[in-house]
Amino acid sequence: MEEKESWWILVGGRSRLGRALAESFAQDRKLVLTSSKPWNEESRWLESLSKRTRVQTFQWNADDPELVPTMMADMKSLGDAGVRLENAVIVAGTFPESPFGEWTPSSLEATWRMNLSFPLLAAQTLGPGLAAGGCLQLLLDTAIHKPFAKHMPYSIAKAGLAALIPGLAKALAPRVRVVGHAIGTALPNSSDPFNLADRTLLKRLGTPEDLARAIRYAAASPYLTGDILTLDGGGRWA
Ligand SMILES: NC(=O)c1ccc[n+]([C@@H]2O[C@H](COP(=O)([O-])OP(=O)(O)OC[C@H]3O[C@@H](n4cnc5c(N)ncnc54)[C@H](OP(=O)(O)O)[C@@H]3O)[C@@H](O)[C@H]2O)c1
Helix, strand or coil, X not given: CCCXXXXXXXXXXXXXXXXXXXXXXXXXXXXXXXXXXXXXXXXXXXXXXXXXXXXXEEECCCCCCCHHHHHHHHHHHHHHCCEEEEEEEECCCCCXXXXXXXXXXXXXXXXXXXXXXXXXXXXXXXXXXXXXXXXXXXXXXXXXXXXCHHHHHHHHHHHHHHHHHHHHHHHHCCCCEEEXXXXXXXXXXXXXXXXXXXXXCCCCCCCHXXXXXXXXXXXXXCXXXXXXXXXXXXXXXX
16 A cells, blocks of 8 residues: 655635735645635645645635535545645635625625635635544634624634534544634734734734644644634734
């Protein structure tokens, strides 16, 4: 039998935070990366990553009606190739501004699809396929502690994922562990116009490397499951 290999998968491992995590984990992990878009425009980045580690890419789009069969087929192809997935991180999620009074059925449905249905379907596909002792990790937001007024549907979706963490941990135990990360700003969209750094105890924003460290910790902590780590520089207590 072909020797099994140990890999990590990043769902949404192509842009922004997901890309920064891929760069970090490429130091010492083999990677499966997914994106909603075709990968051919990223050949230069993939070439540079491939010099450091082995990389497999898939296209998983929350809007694709064939998403579930596509994910299942891709997982089967990994198994057939002898890939042993030890850690899965569901990074993908959007941050739509949606103030109270402007909600519409379609805007809410789009927020639920991207920030709830997609992570749930990805978790359902990935969880049972992870190696024994493996860890399924989801990116949440400190909005689960204090919802954002202008991003309430987003905050509600992340609170839904927070409820998923212990539920899924029960469903997948004892074989696979489940951990959530409630993160403050780890990669801002712009320089800090609202002085968010001042609203933390540590007086700085987070970085992708702070998050990468927490993900490595969760992956390597065999007695940790069903819980959410808050990574916000103490912002909750400031
Ligand atoms: N950035 C922060 O400081 C911060 C703070 C708190 C929480 N978070 C959470 O961290 C995660 C990543 O944040 P980010 O700032 O990197 O997000 P972002 O810049 O808004 O990127 C969106 C992510 O979702 C994916 N995506 C977009 N449309 C998709 C679709 N139709 N189907 C599948 N995937 C799709 C994108 O990947 P592709 O374009 O490659 O498909 C990308 O990975 C999110 O879950 C976010 O809620 C981030």
